[in-house]
Amino acid sequence: MSPRDDLPQFSGLRGIAALLVLFYHVRTPQHLELKFGVCDVFSKFGYLGVDVFFVLSGFILSHVYRDGFDLAGLRSYGVARFARIYPLHLVTLFMMLGAYTVATRVGVQPTEASGYGWLGTVTGLLLVQEWFGLVAPNPGSWSISIEFANYLIFPLLMLLPRCPRYLAPIVILCGALIVEGFAGVRVLRPMTEFVMGCAAYIVATRYSYKSVPIFAGLIFVLPFIAAGLLGQELPGLAALSFAVTMILLSGTAREPFKDFCSSRPMVFLCDISYSIYLLQWFVWIGWKHGIAKIPFFAAHPYVMVLAAAASVVACAVPSFFLFERPCRSMLRRALSNNKLAPISVGAATLSGRQN
Numbered sequence: 001m002s003p004r005d006d007l008p009q010f011s012g013l014r015g016i017a018a019l020l021v022l023f024y025h026v027r028t029p030q031h032l033e034l035k036f037g038v039c040d041v042f043s044k045f046g047y048l049g050v051d052v053f054f055v056l057s058g059f060i061l062s063h064v065y066r067d068g069f070d071l072a073g074l075r076s077y078g079v080a081r082f083a084r085i086y087p088l089h090l091v092t093l094f095m096m097l098g099a100y101t102v103a104t105r106v107g108v109q110p111t112e113a114s115g116y117g118w119l120g121t122v123t124g125l126l127l128v129q130e131w132f133g134l135v136a137p138n139p140g141s142w143s144i145s146i147e148f149a150n151y152l153i154f155p156l157l158m159l160l161p162r163c164p165r166y167l168a169p170i171v172i173l174c175g176a177l178i179v180e181g182f183a184g185v186r187v188l189r190p191m192t193e194f195v196m197g198c199a200a201y202i203v204a205t206r207y208s209y210k211s212v213p214i215f216a217g218l219i220f221v222l223p224f225i226a227a228g229l230l231g232q233e234l235p236g237l238a239a240l241s242f243a244v245t246m247i248l249l250s251g252t253a254r255e256p257f258k259d260f261c262s263s264r265p266m267v268f269l270c271d272i273s274y275s276i277y278l279l280q281w282f283v284w285i286g287w288k289h290g291i292a293k294i295p296f297f298a299a300h301p302y303v304m305v306l307a308a309a310a311s312v313v314a315c316a317v318p319s320f321f322l323f324e325r326p327c328r329s330m331l332r333r334a335l336s337n338n339k340l341a342p343i344s345v346g347a348a349t350l351s352g353r354q355n
Contacts, residue, residue, distance in 0.1 A: 007063070009249045012261030014056060015269025018276045020049030022312055025280055026305045029292050034301060041228030048223060048238050050143050054190040055242040057147060058197025059204075061154055066201075068158050076336065081151045083331035085274075086127070088324050089144055092278045093124050096137040099282060108289045115139060130186060140281050146187060150194040157198055168202035171195065172243050180236025193239050200243040204250040216248035217257030275316035275324055283312045 024046030027034050036043050069077060100116045103109070114120060115135030123129040124136025130145035175196040182188045223238035249258050260266065269276075287308040291297060297304035 007250060008267055009258045009261040010056060010060060010246070011270035012263065012266030013052065013246075013249070013270075014273050015266045016261070017049035017052035017056070018269065018273035020046040020052070022046075022276060022280050022309055024049070025284055026287075026309050026312075029288060029301050029304065032301060034305060041224045045224050045227045045233055048227075048233065050190070051193055051235070051238050052242050053143065054147070054150070054193035055197040055200065055239060056246065057150060058154075058194040058199075059201045059243075059246045060197075062198045062201035065154075065158060066205075069155055074155060077155065079332055079335045083328045083335070085144055085147065087327040087331065088274060088278050088319070089127065089138070089141055090125070091323070092138045092282060093121070093136060093141065095282050097121070099285060100137065103285075103289065138278060138281055140278060142186070143190065144278075146190045149187070150191060153191070154194075154198075157195070163202075165202065165206040168199040168206070171199035172203070172240065175199070175243075176236040176240035178236075179239040180234070183233075183235035189235065189239075193242075196239055196243045197246065200246050201250075204247045214256055216245050216255050217260075219248065220245040220257065272313070272316040272320045275319035276312055279315050279319060280312045283315055284308060287311070 020042060023043045027036070027043045027046075034043070065073075065077060097116065115124070115129075115137050120129060120134050120136050123132060123134050124138070124141060124145075127141070127145050127148040129136040130142040131149065136142070136145070175192045178192045179189050179196075182192075219241050223234060223241045226237060227233045249255075249261065287304065291308075292301075292304055297307070
């Protein structure tokens with residue numbers, strides 16, 4: 001893979017990950033766990049989409065900032081990262097606080113109430129809640145808290161001397177072992193996956209290989225199939241599979257899975273994926289504790305779940321176009337005093353979906 005390659009397939013991969021997480025969350029209306037036949041493994045273990053996010057983040061950032069940092073570049077990086085994740089996080093945090101206030105007044109008790117206290121709110125505002133094992137008002141933001149930590153360590157990783165190329169596969173394999181052995185440590189697992197993503201980028205750029213058609217797609221679904229057969233996740237296998245998937249997708253060979261991920265609908269899903277991820281808690285609790293009790297939806301839970309998922313995606317579209325993207329641009333201009341260089345086309349395909 002050339003460092004200057006345009007890689008839209010990774011945008012689509014982010015969209016797939018967002019849908020997997022959404023699929024996982026809406027599968028459990030109150031007192032009911034829905035089954036989806038052969039697709040049930042993608043629902044039951046859809047939370048592995050978060051693992052995709054972390055590996056993909058390390059890979060993408062390594063591509064976008066492949067030339068390293070000078071002082072100005074470090075400032076540009078910090079502004080871009082803040083503008084990328086914080087505005088929507090802040091808004092959804094207060095939306096969840098408002099929803100909690102309304103819910104308690106009408107007699108509905110949320111599943112996880114600890115995050116609505118002052119400690120969860122303050123640490124959530126600082127995006128450090130998961131560092132201390134706390135819950136923020138928007139529970140899904142735990143992963144954004146870890147991503148913030150990854151953003152902090154990434155420049156340090158870039159400052160390290162360029163390692164021999166044979167070390168990158170070793171880092172990936174060791175990372176998979178760490179994830180498997182310490183899967184319950186929610187800080188260590190995603191940060192390790194982030195480093196694995198960085199190493200996967202090194203492998204993709206320094207090794208020549210030929211992809212086998214459909215092989216990337218098979219590697220991607222392997223952790224879900226294995227988890228379904230065994231009845232439990234294999235986190236190390238998942239992290240390894242996702243890292244290998246990104247290496248394969250970065251090749252020049254045409255593959256059905258790469259073409260699917262590069263398609264316009266999937267790239268569009270990537271654009272709105274952050275809004276899908278952060279808004280789904282707010283929208284879903286409305287369905288779960290309110291609309292789901294309407295007789296029609298109570299009698300047809302699958303219709304309810306489909307409608308709920310569709311409403312999350314529908315809400316994510318205006319969220320992205322009317323709030324997320326304008327705020328990102330405005331903050332980049334304001335915090336950089338208009339001195340930030342525009343993102344290149346190649347970087348935008350990866351990071352505009354990332355930046």
